[in-house]
Amino acid sequence: MSGKYIVVFKDNVDQTQVDKFAKDVASNGGTVNQRYDTVLKGFSASIPDAYLQQLQSFTGSVIDYIEPDSMVTTQ
Template sequence: MSTQSTACIVVFKDHATQDQIDRYAEQINGGGGAVTARYDSVLKGFAATLTASQLQSFQGDDIIQYIEPDQVITIAPPGSDVQ
C-alpha cells in the first residue's frame, strides 16, 4: 500500500452544494489526507493533500470540475526588481 500523497487544489462544479463539498473534505480528512485551505468565497473548492487512492477516486468524479497540483508559480525570479 502506497503512502504517497499529493498536494492538490480541488475545484467543484457550480452546481455542487456546500454540504457535498463538506462531505468530500470530511472524506479526505478521515481517509489519510488533509484539507489545508478552503476557498468557499473565491471558488467552490479547497487545497488538500490527497492520498494516491483519494486522488484516483476523485478523478473523473462528475461533481469535480478539475484537480490540479498545488504549487507556487512565479513570473519573475525571487529578488528581482521587475515591476
C-alpha cells in the same frame, strides 16, 4: 504516498457536498489545508494516491478539476 492538490467543484455543487468530500479526504488519510468559497468552490489538500484515484472519478460530475498545488509567481 500523497501529493498536494487543489480540488475545484462545479458551480452548481452546494457547500454540503464540498464539506462531505473534505471529510472523506481526511478520513482517507489526507489533510485539507485551505477552503475556497468566494471565487471558486473547493479546497487544497494533501491527498493520498489511493484516494486521489477515487476522487478523480467524480471529475465531470461534481468536480470541475483537480490539479497539483504549486507556487504561482507574477512578474
